[in-house]
Amino acid sequence: SICHLSYHLIEWSSKNKTTRHTQHLAFAVMASMPIKLLLLGFYVCLFGFASSSSSSSDLSEISLPSSSASPKVSLGFYYESLCPYCSSFLVNHLVKLFEDDLISIVDLHLSPWGNTKLRPDNVTVVCQHGAFECLLDTVEACAIDAWPKLSDHFPFIYCVESLVTEHKYDEWETCYEKLNLNSKPVTDCLSSGHGNKLELQYAAETSALQPPHKYVPWVVVDGQPLYEDYENFISYICKAYKGNKAPSACAKYTSGKTSHRVKVKRSSLVCRKGVSMWDWLEHIKTSFLSRIDITGLL
Structure with a gap:
């Protein structure tokens, strides 16, 4: 040479x-x-001389780049606190993420707004299941804000929604004591009006969904809605995961027949957008009270 x-x-x-x-x-x-x-x-x-010199002296300092961690599968749960199908899904199905280390491959995002409507003034909200639902939606939004870590706010929301399934949701404040939590961050959030601002953020987030949500529970895996097949969300998560080794729990969810995003042949377990029974009851109540007032004036 x-x-x-x-x-x-x-x-x-x-x-x-x-x-x-x-x-x-x-x-x-x-x-x-x-x-x-x-x-x-x-x-x-x-x-060549410089390379040979450095390779002989610095070889011990060279390390191979470690393989980057596989990205988690995003899971969005858009719901409202008093929809019975939302509370049932969270308490009986979503909680399975914390079994067999499934949560290690999932980035879970909770969005407590659902089918709530925003009046033209962009301030007043009308919840599908009444005023108490508005309160609990805001309570759960405040909990997420006060305790940002999933391991902190999920147990509280799980406790509240468990009471919903038992028709004891008016006892939601007992969850503080059950979980040994300080109630001040949430009560301050509610009293200061910060909770209302959080709810407006969830409103904008829900309105921006593509495709738009049609009902709740609305479950989205890596940007794709599962529609009425939402109870099979774990099988979708396991199939979407790109890591080398999925949690052992994935085996039992992916070994059976392949799930497809098709309409389930049963009565729909969803709360659809639009006028609800609560809207009609509120309308009847208002009309009845107005009639009493008019009668009293005659």
Whole structure:
């Protein structure tokens, strides 16, 4: 190679210093080489020397890049606190994420707004299941804000929704004592009006869903809604996970027949958008009270 040739010529000339003729001969050979080729050889030699020196001295400091952790599967749960299908899903199905380490591959996001309507003033809200639902939605929004870690706010929301399934939701404040939680962060959030601002954020978030939600529970895995097949959400999560090793629990959810996003042939376990029974009851109540007032004036 050029590097070896240059080296040997210089070495040979240095060993034969006794005659000026031999030195002239060596440099004459080098001079006869094209200048670009000679420079290239010089840089190759220099780079090779530097590389060999650094590799011998710094080899112990070189480490292979560690493989990056596989991205988690995103799971969005859009709900309202008093929809019976939402509370049942959270208490009986969503909680399974915390079994067999499934939560380790999931990025769970809770959004307590659901089918709630926002009046034209963009401030007043009308909840599908009445005023108490508005309260509990805001309570759960405040809990998420006060305790951002999933391991902190999920047990509280689970406790509240468990009471909903038992028709004891008016006892929701007992969850503080049951879980040994300080109620002040949530009560401050409610009294300061911050909870209402949080709910408006969830309203905007829910309105931005694509495709738009049609009912609740509305469960979304990696941006794809599961529609009425939401109870099979774990099988979708396991199939969406791109990591090398999925939790052992995935085996029992993916070993059976492949799930498809099709309409389930049963009565729909959802609370649909639109006028609800509570809206009609509120309308009847208002009409009845108005009639009493008018009658009293006659």
